[in-house]
Every structure is written in structure tokens, then in C-alpha cells.
Amino acid sequence: MFGTQIVNNEGHLMIGGCDTVDLANEFGTPLYIYDTALIKEKIEEFKAAFSRHKEIDWQIAYASKAFSTLAMVQLIDEAGLALDVVSGGELYTALHAGMPASRIHFHGNNKSDSELRLALDAAVGAIVVDNFYELDRLNQLCAERRQSMDILLRVTPGVEAHTHEFIMTGHDDTKFGFNLDNGMAEQAIRLALESSYLILKGLHCHIGSQIFETEGFAEAIRTIYKYLDRWSAQLGFSPRILNVGGGFGIHYTELDHPLPIADYIDTIVATVREECDNRALPLPAIWVEPGRSLVGEAGTTLYTAGATKEIPGTRTYLSVDGGMADNIRPSLYQADYQAICASRANLPADKILAIAGKCCETGDILIKQAHLPAGCTSGDILAVLSTGAYGYSMASHYNRLPAPAVVFVEDGDASLVVRRETYADIIRLDVPLQVKTHNDN
Structure with a gap:
């Protein structure tokens, strides 16, 4: 969506061969639309980047927390990718979409027993164990069921990616994973190797999100292999799988300059190969978990403009019919x-206009400085770009706003994949108070 925009003879923005104004009229606003051809293109970029490295086994798992619906999981399944889920709800969605359980990995730092049982019942491909509590509970559940389960251990390599502090996950002070430098990871490996039911296949790490350089990935891998040198000699453990997570950056604005996917993959593969060669360790399968980088730029949110407020000498606000709830x-x-x-x-x-949402919060500002035509006013359709990741998946019912519909577009065809919520949907699970009358005993 960056660079030259496709505009039809009516002056309307086109996405996936569809007139966005027509989409807004047909499906209403706010509206999430996804250019599925672009998602497929991103998937092929990852596949092509790995295919150049003939000597390694690899796997691409879509991080479904970025955007999870039945239709999205089906698209990922058709592309032959694996799937990363982080909750029982995401796992349930994946299974009901027909995703083979063998290609599902279950993440999360506080999986409940019911979620672990759901994963065991489905026989997912792997569970990424995050802490000692989970390691113990999973081991007990597997022993009770006499069921084996492949696992990876999530480790924190102490690498801080160049990103927002709220989305840095690879440094030492984080709720995720086993720390390397304080012995937690080594103890977790020992416990996993002692288990009769847990099959330790490898390690997982994730250093952050929206990363625009490759050195963080290389440093994380080098750090892990410093410990693997010892673990191989003392514990006989060398990972068959090394999952380096995701976090590959995308365009949100013209100021963002993400690298080609091949640059990330080439660095990851080269660093793993070098570390293995230097230590005479076997080359593991390399797994990655892109989420945002597959769907972020493919998503656009359409809004209808409403009220305008001009504050002379300060700014002009243009309000839309969505905001922080979507x-x-x-x-x-x-x-x-x-x-x-x-x-x-x-x-x-x-x-220059400030795009304000309709939620009852001063901070509900979607864009502080949006460059729009001077004639843009109430009734116009606004398109906010690169909203494909963490828009729908983090949406809320704040102010009891119904969730928007989701539409997939490609080659001029539009398919509704999530219906718009109604006010009736919002109160569907509410239980009204049973008010007693004076005649009640």
C-alpha cells in the first residue's frame, strides 16, 4: 500500500481490485479488509528465502495472535504453513478451521490445565514450555494419560531488540521463558530430559517485534550457542529444532524501512550454520514465526468520517466511527x-488533520497528524493502512461498540469472513438481575 495507490476513475481507492467506497457501502464501517493476494505474496517471500538454503530443514509458522479467524487459519493451512497459537481460544479456532493438529505449536506463559488438556487431546505438534510450573504440570498430565508430547523450551537470551519497550521480549527482565545466564534454562533442560513423557526437541526464543535490523537475531543465536556448547558436552543435549520466533518489521508509515525478508533469513541461517560448524554440533531445523509481517500490510481499516472540530491555531480534529475499540x-x-x-x-x-476515534477517552486518537485532502469531511471514507495485525485481534467492546466485520478481497471479489456484531450480540451473554418483588418470600 506504500508508494503509488491504485485509484479508479471516480477517485476512489482500490484494494484487491475492489472499490473501497463500494465495500464501505456494502459492509458498513468500521470495516477490516484484507488483500489476501498480498498475504500469499508475503508467504512466498518467506518460502523463497528459505528455499535458497538447501542444507537446512525449516518451518514457517504463522503467529496467529496477529489475526485469527476461521478463514485466516484456512488460508494458512492451504499455504502449507504451521500455526502458532497462544491460548485455548486460538487453538479451538485452529482446530475448527480444519488445521492439522500436527502443524500447531502451543505457546503462552500461563497455560491452564484445561488448555493443556485441549492441546493433548488434539495431539498438537509441539508445546513451547515457558516456565517450571508449566513443565511440571505438563509432565504430570502426560504421565496421568500415558501420553508423550514433543516440547520446545522458551529461553530468554538477554538480547534487547531495537523496538518499543512494551514489545521487547528477549531481555532478562521479562515474564517469558527460562533465563540463560542464571541457570534456569539448564535446569529446565535437565528436568525435560529426565521426563518419560516429554520429548525435548529444541529451543525457542523471541527477541521482540517490529525489528528493522538483523543483528539482534544473530546475537541471540550466538548467545544460545555459547550455552549449547556446554549442554552438549555435559547433558548430551543438542537441539533438533531452533525456533527464533518472529518480529520482522513492516511498513506502517513512510518513515519505516523494513529489510527484505531474505536478509533476515540469510542472517539467521548463516549464524546458526557458523555456530554449529565452530562447535561441531549438528545443524538443527530452523523455525520462524512471522505474524505481523504476513498480515500487517495486507490489512486496511475503513471508517466513515463524522464530526469536525477546528481549534484555531492548534489543530483540526476529524472524528471517525471507530477508534481505540477496533x-x-x-x-x-x-x-x-x-x-x-x-x-x-x-x-x-x-x-493536516488529527483523526479522532469515537470512544469516550481523550487519548482515543488514531493519527495525530494525518495528511488528507482539504475537502475531506463528514461522510467521506477514510482508509487507515497496515492495520492487518493486532487490530481485530486486540479489539474490545469498550463503550459497548460492536466489533467490525472482516472482508477478504482478491481479484475484484470480496468475501465476508466475519460478520459485523449487532447490539444484540453485545448483550447476548449478559445475565439480567433477577429483581425481587414485595410478594416474593
Whole structure:
């Protein structure tokens, strides 16, 4: 969506061969739309990057927390990818979408017993164990059921990616994983190897999100292999799988400059190969878990503009019919986005407006400085770009706003994959108070 925009003769923004104004009229706003051809293109980029390295086994697992629906899981399944889930709800969605359980990995730092049982019942491909409590509970559950389970141990390599502090997950002070330098990881490996039911296949790490350089991945791998040198000699453990997570950066605005996917993969593969060669260790299968990088730029949110408030000498606010309830990231992370007036996409963006949401919060501002045509006003359709990751998945019912619909578009066809919620849907699970009358005993 960056660079030249496709605009039709009516001056409307086109996505996936569809007129966005027509989509807004047909499905209503706010509306999440996904260009599925772009998702498929991103998947092929990852596959091509790995295919150049003939000497390694590899796997790409979509991190479904970025965007999880039945249709999205089906798209991932058709592409032959694996799937990363982090909750019982994501696992349930995946199974009901027909995703083979053998290609599902279950993550999370506080899996409940019911979630672990669901994973064991389905016989998922692997469980990524995050802490000693989970390691013990999973071992007990497997022993009770006399069921084996492949596991990976999540470790924290102490590497801080160049990203927002709220989305850095590889440094030492984090709720995720077993620390390397304080002996936690080594103790977890010992316990896993002693288990009769847990089959330790490898290690997992994730250093952060929205990463625009490769050195963080290389440093994390080098750090892990410093310990693997000892673990191989003392414990006889060498990972058959090394999962380096995801976090590959995308375009949100023109200021973002992510690297080609091949640059990340080449660095990861080269570093693993070098570390294994230096230590005479076998080359593991390399797994990655892209989420945002597969769906982020493919998603666009459409809004209808409403009220305008001009504060002379300060700014002009243009309010839309959504906001932090359908995209919490600007309020939570101070995330930046870029917008287009989809109904006037042929006009120059010569005015700066603040795009405000409709939630009853001062901080509900989607874009502080959006460059839009001077004529953009109430009734126009606005398109906020690169909302494919963590928009729908982090949406809420704040102010009792119904969740938007989701539409997949490709080659001029639009398919509804999530229906718009109604007010009736919002109260569907509410239980009204049973008020007693004066005649009640």
C-alpha cells in the first residue's frame, strides 16, 4: 500500500481490485479488509528465502495472535504453513478451521490445565514450555494419560531488540521463558530430559517485534550457542529444532524501512550454520514465526468520517466511527499509522488533520497528524493502512461498540469472513438481575 495507490476513475481507492467506497457501502464501517493476494505474496517471500538454503530443514509458522479467524487459519493451512497459537481460544479456532493438529505449536506463559488438556487431546505438534510450573504440570498430565508430547523450551537470551519497550521480549527482565545466564534454562533442560513423557526437541526464543535490523537475531543465536556448547558436552543435549520466533518489521508509515525478508533469513541461517560448524554440533531445523509481517500490510481499516472540530491555531480534529475499540495500538503503544481519504484518493493530501476515534477517552486518537485532502469531511471514507495485525485481534467492546466485520478481497471479489456484531450480540451473554418483588418470600 506504500508508494503509488491504485485509484479508479471516480477517485476512489482500490484494494484487491475492489472499490473501497463500494465495500464501505456494502459492509458498513468500521470495516477490516484484507488483500489476501498480498498475504500469499508475503508467504512466498518467506518460502523463497528459505528455499535458497538447501542444507537446512525449516518451518514457517504463522503467529496467529496477529489475526485469527476461521478463514485466516484456512488460508494458512492451504499455504502449507504451521500455526502458532497462544491460548485455548486460538487453538479451538485452529482446530475448527480444519488445521492439522500436527502443524500447531502451543505457546503462552500461563497455560491452564484445561488448555493443556485441549492441546493433548488434539495431539498438537509441539508445546513451547515457558516456565517450571508449566513443565511440571505438563509432565504430570502426560504421565496421568500415558501420553508423550514433543516440547520446545522458551529461553530468554538477554538480547534487547531495537523496538518499543512494551514489545521487547528477549531481555532478562521479562515474564517469558527460562533465563540463560542464571541457570534456569539448564535446569529446565535437565528436568525435560529426565521426563518419560516429554520429548525435548529444541529451543525457542523471541527477541521482540517490529525489528528493522538483523543483528539482534544473530546475537541471540550466538548467545544460545555459547550455552549449547556446554549442554552438549555435559547433558548430551543438542537441539533438533531452533525456533527464533518472529518480529520482522513492516511498513506502517513512510518513515519505516523494513529489510527484505531474505536478509533476515540469510542472517539467521548463516549464524546458526557458523555456530554449529565452530562447535561441531549438528545443524538443527530452523523455525520462524512471522505474524505481523504476513498480515500487517495486507490489512486496511475503513471508517466513515463524522464530526469536525477546528481549534484555531492548534489543530483540526476529524472524528471517525471507530477508534481505540477496533485499533488500540495508537493508544497503547503510541503506534503511528498513515491514512488516505479513500473517497477522494485522487486529490492532493494538502491538509493536516488529527483523526479522532469515537470512544469516550481523550487519548482515543488514531493519527495525530494525518495528511488528507482539504475537502475531506463528514461522510467521506477514510482508509487507515497496515492495520492487518493486532487490530481485530486486540479489539474490545469498550463503550459497548460492536466489533467490525472482516472482508477478504482478491481479484475484484470480496468475501465476508466475519460478520459485523449487532447490539444484540453485545448483550447476548449478559445475565439480567433477577429483581425481587414485595410478594416474593
